Amino acid sequence: MPDTTTPTAPARHLFTTRSALDHELTATGTWKAVHAAVHASTPRLTSHAHRNQGSEPVTGLRFTEDTPHAGQARTRGTIVITPDGILTVRAYTIPGHRWLTALRHLGTLHPHALRPGAPATASADPAAPSWALRPHVKNRSIAGHLQPANQVQVRTLTELPDTIGDVNALLTVAPDNRAACPAGWLLALGFFHVLATGVPASPQP
DSSP states (O other), X not given: OOOOOOOOSSOOOSOSSHHHHHHHHHHTTHHHHHHHHHHTOSSOEEEXXXXXXXXXXXXXXXXXXXXXXXXXXXXXXXXXXXXXXXXXXXXXXXXXXXXXXXXXXXXXOOTTTTSTTOOOOOOSSTTXXXXXXXXXXXXXXXXXXXXXXXXXXXXXXXXXXXXXXXXXXXXXXXXXXXXXXXXXXXXXXXXXXXXXXXXXXXXXX
């Protein structure tokens, strides 16, 4: 996969300990929603705690498809939340149509956006956020940016599909400050639920 480093400002620790970060993720229902998406996943995914080898208060999980899909490749990936509140979803050998469906849950995007020369799609609602895409010919990938809410930035980097339509890709949701974290994480949860299940999550009462 091409370089997945997202340029950011110097490190800013909105959460100074892993327990503080985990507490906020629990209090906002983020962990509950992540595990609900894994539980409802189709095809079935299994999740495990993400092993943080460094000193930073990073938390997250790893997920793996239980049974290989067409082409004998298992979808796998990670969800990682760093002390600056940024939530990153990485996925490997995931069907390209599923990744696009999840991206379109966040903002307007052409249904064939991963095909070279695909046209942009104008939203029927001018107020709806739209993905801005930029192809990288050398790395055979497409970078995208979206601002779906105030004080929340979303970026994606997606490789062009392989011969059976699978992609390696990542999505980062970056809140501008701690107060924006719940809104940013909620958007990321909506994305991951569609990625894992193929459909949006049901509204909570």
